[in-house]
Structure formats: structure tokens, C-alpha cells
Amino acid sequence: MQEFQPNTQQQYQNNTQQEFQPNTQQQYPPNTSQLSPPNIQQPYPQTPSQQGRQQYQYHFTEKQMHRYFLKPSRMYTWLVILGAILLFLIITSGSFMGAASTPFLVLGLALLAIGGIPLFIHYTQRPSSEQYERWVAERSQSLYGIAIQRLHILDETLCTSIVEVQGAISSVVQLAKKFPEKETVVRRLPNGLRHYSINMCTYIFLVQNKIGIYSGYINAFSQQERFEDADNYYYKDIVGVSTSGPIYIIGDGYPDQQRQGFFVRINNGDVVGTDYATKVMLRHGGSRVQIDGVDDVVAALLKDLRDHSMSHTDAITNSKNL
Numbered sequence: 001m002q003e004f005q006p007n008t009q010q011q012y013q014n015n016t017q018q019e020f021q022p023n024t025q026q027q028y029p030p031n032t033s034q035l036s037p038p039n040i041q042q043p044y045p046q047t048p049s050q051q052g053r054q055q056y057q058y059h060f061t062e063k064q065m066h067r068y069f070l071k072p073s074r075m076y077t078w079l080v081i082l083g084a085i086l087l088f089l090i091i092t093s094g095s096f097m098g099a100a101s102t103p104f105l106v107l108g109l110a111l112l113a114i115g116g117i118p119l120f121i122h123y124t125q126r127p128s129s130e131q132y133e134r135w136v137a138e139r140s141q142s143l144y145g146i147a148i149q150r151l152h153i154l155d156e157t158l159c160t161s162i163v164e165v166q167g168a169i170s171s172v173v174q175l176a177k178k179f180p181e182k183e184t185v186v187r188r189l190p191n192g193l194r195h196y197s198i199n200m201c202t203y204i205f206l207v208q209n210k211i212g213i214y215s216g217y218i219n220a221f222s223q224q225e226r227f228e229d230a231d232n233y234y235y236k237d238i239v240g241v242s243t244s245g246p247i248y249i250i251g252d253g254y255p256d257q258q259r260q261g262f263f264v265r266i267n268n269g270d271v272v273g274t275d276y277a278t279k280v281m282l283r284h285g286g287s288r289v290q291i292d293g294v295d296d297v298v299a300a301l302l303k304d305l306r307d308h309s310m311s312h313t314d315a316i317t318n319s320k321n322l
Contacts, residue, residue: 058135060127065220067126069185069197072119079115083108129189136218140166140201143216147203150230151212156205159285161304163204163297165262167274168196169217183221193259197221200274204264206304210234213264213272233266235308240265241298244275260294 060068086108090101127135144164148156156162169184185197197220205212215229244261262280263273282297283290291300 056135056138058127058131058138060131060135060220062221062223064126065197065223067122068132069187069195069220072122076115076118076122079111080119083111083113083115086111129195132195132220135220136199139218140199140216143201143214144203146216146228147205147212147214147230150228151205151214151232153205153207153212157285158207160206160208160308161204161282161284161301162206163202163301164279164281165200165202165204165273165277166279167200167259167262167277168194169198169200169274178217178227179219179222183219185221194276196276202272202274204272204301206308211238215272229272235305237267238264238305239267241301241305242273243294243298262294262298 086104090105090108093101147153153159168186169179179198183197187195189195199218199220200215201218202213202215205214211233213229213231213233217227219225219227242261242263242265244263259276259278261273261275262277263271263275265271277294279292280294280297281290281292282300291297
């Protein structure tokens with residue numbers, strides 16, 4: 001762990017945890033009556049009526065999502081195998097059995113139907129990998145506007161920085177405890193990437209006197225609910241920005257891609273982020289210029305936190321000299 005001092009320069013290493021230590025004096029908004037102290041809320045579900053009507057191109061039921069992530073029962077496969085073996089034996093020895101083979105023929109066909117029809121439905125009535133990615137992307141787009149409302153951001157152009165983190169929640173992350181274990185499922189793709197049944201999108205708004213953090217979760221197995229966190233913190237509450245491994249680098253004929261963890265640590269022990277980030281981006285409020293990639297965003301975010309701490313220290317020094 002590397003200590004972060006406001007008045008010193010640091011090199012930011014890949015896959016290392018980097019500490020941010022602001023000044024020890026209390027930092028409060030100029031008008032505390034207009035900004036309440038940080039309020040740590042538990043996530044709460046929203047009904048479809050609260051979410052509002054969204055027009056989506058891709059629609060898949062929860063049963064179809066289960067088929068995408070979970071394998072069919074092996075019983076169906078064995079039924080198909082037994083039916084095929086029985087039919088093969090009847091065909092090869094049918095001339096010797098004569099009419100006595102009819103019941104066995106019916107039994108073989110029945111076994112094929114009982115096992116084959118569910119398998120056919122399982123592999124045809126479900127989304128493809130590309131369709132699932134688009135399904136998640138469509139439902140992530142509306143979360144930015146919801147984040148603005150939940151965090152009471154009056155003018156996003158006045159934000160020092162806005163960080164967007166998209167990714168998934170695996171069973172090894174503490175955040176997954178908000179959901180039943182059976183709903184946290186991962187599917188490994190042929191190209192080495194992963195799809196998760198629970199996806200998240202986090203927005204971090206650095207405003208003048210506070211930091212607003214919103215996290216929205218998209219659960220493929222429970223589409224009638226959407227859980228979210230919307231918390232406001234003071235700058236002194238942010239104690240670290242971390243990256244984590246393992247790092248997933250895709251190659252061998254596929255486009256080079258990288259998946260890495262991204263976390264923001266709070267002084268109350270909470271951790272915001274994901275261990276499998278598919279997108280990490282930072283842009284300054286009112287600017288179209290953006291920074292992409294976990295390592296570059298971590299460096300830029302720590303710089304913004306350091307600059308805020310230094311400006312706050314200078315303001316306190318100047319006020320004492322008056």
C-alpha cells in the first residue's frame with residue numbers, strides 16, 4: 001500500500017492499491033443547512049412503475065436468462081442417448097423381432113421426444129452473447145439520468161470530474177451479498193471474456209463540496225426489481241482508490257481487451273466498484289474530453305482528489321492570514 005500525500009508527486013503502478021490522505025481538518029460545505037452530512041443508505045428495490053416505462057429493443061424473460069447462464073439437466077441428455085441406442089438396436093434387429101419391436105420403437109421415440117424437446121427449447125429459446133450484451137447496455141443507459149436525480153446534482157457541468165464504471169458483480173465480492181447466491185452466476189465465453197447475471201453501473205460525481213456516488217444493479221434473474229445505492233460523501237471520507245486482479249487480457253485471434261477491478265474505498269469500510277470492470281471512463285464536467293482505462297482513470301481521479309485537498313488547504317491558510 002502506498003501512502004498518498006497532498007503535496008508530493010507519486011507514480012501510479014498497475015494493480016496496486018493507492019491511498020489518498022486528505023488534510024486532517026474537518027471539511028464542511030460553506031452552508032451546512034443546504035447540504036446534509038453523508039447518508040449511507042441501504043439499497044432498495046424499485047417496482048417497474050417507479051422505474052418508468054422504457055422502450056427497449058431487446059426483451060428476454062427470466063426463464064430465457066436462466067437458459068443462457070445455466071446448463072440443462074443431464075437427465076435430458078441421457079434420455080436422448082437411451083432413445084437413440086434403443087432405436088439403433090431396433091433398426092438393426094427389426095427383421096428378427098418383427099411386430100414385437102413396435103413397443104420398443106414407440107419407447108425409443110418417446111425417450112427422444114422427452115429429452116430432445118427440452119434441449120431444443122433450452123438452446124434455441126435464449127439470447128446469444130451479443131444480444132445479452134446489448135440487453136445490458138440498453139438498461140444501463142438510463143441509469144445516468146437516475147444518478148443525477150438521486151444525488152441531487154443540479155448542474156453536471158459544474159462537476160470537477162465524473163467517473164463512470166461499468167462491470168459485473170461476482171460471488172467473491174462483498175457487494176454480491178445484497179443478492180441471493182443463486183442469482184450470482186457467471187458464463188465464460190469462447191473468447192475468454194465473461195458474462196455475469198448481475199451487472200452494475202457506478203457514477204462518481206466530484207462536486208465542489210461533496211462526492212456523490214450512485215450504483216445501479218441490473219439482475220437478469222430478477223428483472224422486476226432494480227436495486228441501487230445513492231450516497232453523498234465529503235472529500236475526507238474517500239480514503240483510497242484501488243485496482244485489483246486478476247487481469248483478464250484477451251488475445252489469440254481476438255481483439256486485445258482488458259478486464260480489471262476498480263474500487264473506491266470509504267472511511268466507514270464500504271467499498272464501491274467491481275472486480276470485473278468492462279468500462280472505466282473519466283471526464284471533466286462540461287468537457288467532452290475523456291480518459292479511458294482503469295490505470296489512467298485511477299491516476300486522474302487521485303490527481304483531482306489531491307488538487308481539491310491542496311486548494312482547500314490553501315483556502316484555510318489564506319483565511320488564517322487575514
